[in-house]
Amino acid sequence: EAEVAQSPRYKITEKSQAVAFWCDPISGHATLYWYRQILGQGPELLVQFQDESVVDDSQLPKDRFSAERLKGVDSTLKIQPAELGDSAMYLCASSLERTGGQYFGAGTRLSVL
Amino acid sequence: AQSVAQPEDQVNVAEGNPLTVKCTYSVSGNPYLFWYVQYPNRGLQFLLKYITGDNLVKGSYGFEAEFNKSQTSFHLKKPSALVSDSALYFCAVRDMLAKGGATNKLIFGTGTLLAVQP
Numbered sequence: 001e002a003e004v005a006q007s008p009r010y011k012i013t014e015k016s017q018a019v020a021f022w023c024d025p026i027s028g029h030a031t032l033y034w035y036r037q038i039l040g041q042g043p044e045l046l047v048q049f050q051d052e053s054v055v056d057d058s059q060l061p062k063d064r065f066s067a068e069r070l071k072g073v074d075s076t077l078k079i080q081p082a083e084l085g086d087s088a089m090y091l092c093a094s095s096l097e098r099t100g101g102q103y104f105g106a107g108t109r110l111s112v113l
Numbered sequence: 114a115q116s117v118a119q120p121e122d123q124v125n126v127a128e129g130n131p132l133t134v135k136c137t138y139s140v141s142g143n144p145y146l147f148w149y150v151q152y153p154n155r156g157l158q159f160l161l162k163y164i165t166g167d168n169l170v171k172g173s174y175g176f177e178a179e180f181n182k183s184q185t186s187f188h189l190k191k192p193s194a195l196v197s198d199s200a201l202y203f204c205a206v207r208d209m210l211a212k213g214g215a216t217n218k219l220i221f222g223t224g225t226l227l228a229v230q231p
Contacts, residue, residue: 042203042221091156104156
C-alpha cells in the first residue's frame with residue numbers, strides 16, 4: 001500500500017538553529033499538507049499546496065517557517081531559527097485532489113533544546 | 114468558525130465490550146466529518162467519514178459512527194473492543210470558506226485516548 005514518506009523521524013536541535021523536514025506524498029497526489037501537532041493536542045494545518053502552489057498558509061508563522069514544493073511532488077518545511085515552542089510532531093499528508101481524503105505520514109518529532 | 118469537541122480525554126473499556134468515543138461539532142452549513150486513529154509515534158490513519166447520506170457510517174477495523182444532526186454529534190462506536198484498538202482517536206471537521214465553499218483544511222479535536230483492558 002502506498003504511503004506518505006517523511007524524514008527524519010526524529011530531530012533534536014538547539015534553539016536558534018535551522019531545521020528542515022522532508023515529505024514525499026503518495027504518487028499522483030496533487031495536494032500536500034503540513035500539520036503541526038503539539039503534545040496533547042490535535043494537528044493544526046500549517047500549509048496546503050495544490051501542485052506547486054500554496055493555497056493556504058494562513059497559520060504558518062512566516063517570520064521563521066517556510067515551505068516549498070518546487071516541482072509539485074515532494075516538499076520541504078524549514079524552521080529558522082528554531083524556538084523552544086516549536087517542539088512538536090510535524091505531520092505531512094496528501095490527497096488525490098483538493099477535497100479528497102487525506103493520508104498521513106508517520107511524522108517528524110522535533111525537540112528543541 | 115468550524116470546530117469539534119471531544120469531551121473525554123480518556124475512555125476505558127474491557128475487551129469484548131462495546132465502546133463509544135464521543136464527538137460533537139459546530140459548523141455552518143452541512144458538515145464533513147472524519148475520524149482518525151493515531152498509534153504511538155505514528156501518523157494518523159483514516160477510519161471513516163460522513164459527507165451525506167446514511168447517518169450510520171461504517172469504516173475500517175469494524176468501527177462505525179453515527180451522525181446525529183439534532184444533537185450535532187458524530188460518535189465513534191464499535192460493538193466489541195479489542196486490546197489492539199487502544200490508541201488516540203481524533204474527530205475532525207472540514208473547514209469551510211467564508212462564502213460557503215469547502216476547503217480541505219481539517220480542524221481536529223483534542224483527541225481521546227482509548228484504553229482497552231484485557
